Amino acid sequence: MIIKTQKEIPSSEITDSAVFKERRNLIKTMLTAVAGASVSGAWAGENKIDLANLTKGDFSTAVFTPTPVELVKNYTNYYEFTLNKEDSTKLAQKFVVDPWSLEIGGEVENAGTYHLEDILHQQTLEERVYRFRCVEAWSMVVPWVGFSLGNLLKLAKPLSTAKFVKFTAMYQPETMPNQRNHAMLDWPYVEALRIDEAMHPLTMLAIGMYGDVLPKQNGAPLRLVVPWKYGFKCIKAVVKIELLENAPLTTWNKFAPAEYGFYANVNPTVPHPRWSQNSERELGSGFFTSRRQTELFNGYAEQVASLYHDMDLRYFF
Ligand SMILES: Nc1nc2c(c(=O)[nH]1)N[C@H]1C(S)=C(S)[C@@H](COP(=O)(O)O)O[C@H]1N2
Numbered sequence: 001m002i003i004k005t006q007k008e009i010p011s012s013e014i015t016d017s018a019v020f021k022e023r024r025n026l027i028k029t030m031l032t033a034v035a036g037a038s039v040s041g042a043w044a045g046e047n048k049i050d051l052a053n054l055t056k057g058d059f060s061t062a063v064f065t066p067t068p069v070e071l072v073k074n075y076t077n078y079y080e081f082t083l084n085k086e087d088s089t090k091l092a093q094k095f096v097v098d099p100w101s102l103e104i105g106g107e108v109e110n111a112g113t114y115h116l117e118d119i120l121h122q123q124t125l126e127e128r129v130y131r132f133r134c135v136e137a138w139s140m141v142v143p144w145v146g147f148s149l150g151n152l153l154k155l156a157k158p159l160s161t162a163k164f165v166k167f168t169a170m171y172q173p174e175t176m177p178n179q180r181n182h183a184m185l186d187w188p189y190v191e192a193l194r195i196d197e198a199m200h201p202l203t204m205l206a207i208g209m210y211g212d213v214l215p216k217q218n219g220a221p222l223r224l225v226v227p228w229k230y231g232f233k234c235i236k237a238v239v240k241i242e243l244l245e246n247a248p249l250t251t252w253n254k255f256a257p258a259e260y261g262f263y264a265n266v267n268p269t270v271p272h273p274r275w276s277q278n279s280e281r282e283l284g285s286g287f288f289t290s291r292r293q294t295e296l297f298n299g300y301a302e303q304v305a306s307l308y309h310d311m312d313l314r315y316f317f
């Protein structure tokens with residue numbers, strides 16, 4: 001089972017932390033509404049559910065064993081802060097995620113800007129345990145918490161002219177050193193999907209992982225997760241979603257088009273110009289552990305191959 005519905009979601013372990021406390025409480029309320037208490041009215045803002053007495057979550061029904069959370073939190077790609085995977089944990093803590101609004105516009109009937117909390121009130125949160133494959137040939141398994149992007153887009157009512165969905169990340173140079181220094185990439189970070197990819201039920205917007213809110217270095221408060229594509233498509237800190245008639249330029253594709261395609265579907269038979277994509281190092285695997293064979297569409301071929309039935313994946317990479 002790939003998608004667990006809210007009713008099956010395990011309740012989270014309660015941890016105490018000062019950061020984003022209010023949203024954390026709201027999310028926890030939503031996450032733990034399934035612990036037996038009544039769901040309706042549970043997200044009025046104040047905690048109607050006794051958060052201190054929840055059963056500890058378990059992920060035993062997941063297909064894959066999640067990567068230890070400490071590894072996922074301390075090995076991150078967040079180029080707005082640093083190119084160093086170990087340093088972004090510390091550097092990202094200055095990032096301001098509260099309050100957070102999401103703008104939805106372009107080729108839609110209902111354009112608007114919404115507080116993240118208001119969006120969460122409307123969406124059904126789910127836990128989904130997905131494989132995650134970085135283009136650099138390492139991988140992990142993450143229990144994300146979030147909701148279907150398609151459900152959100154449907155509320156915006158896309159027009160028939162909407163063919164692509166563009167995502168823009170936060171521009172916050174005061175806290176993001178590489179934006180301040182105009183370093184490495186064009187900022188803000190931009191990604192995009194074809195509309196059918198965006199509407200696919202596997203595609204989600206995540207607000208949490210491992211039963212808790214997203215750590216800042218992992219893309220708080222809102223990030224895209226598209227499990228059959230290379231990790232760079234999974235843009236962090238999303239502030240704007242635009243439905244467009246034409247494909248926009250995306251950050252990595254623009255930076256090095258021969259290396260980072262627009263599609264970026266995981267494909268072991270299409271090597272990166274500088275390395276093979278045939279296998280991957282799993283985070284947490286030992287020095288002598290063999291590498292994992294990379295799968296077409298990262299193992300999600302059954303769900304998504306039909307999206308590309310008329311395309312030669314060697315050229316649309
Ligand atoms: N805004 C933003 N989103 C981003 C990136 C980034 O640098 N900035 N890096 C991407 C890359 S290359 C990967 S592999 C994943 C990493 O997600 P993680 O750090 O949570 O593992 O985020 C993607 N999303």
Ligand SMILES: [Mo]
Pocket residue numbers: 077134135136230231232
């Ligand atoms: Mo990546």
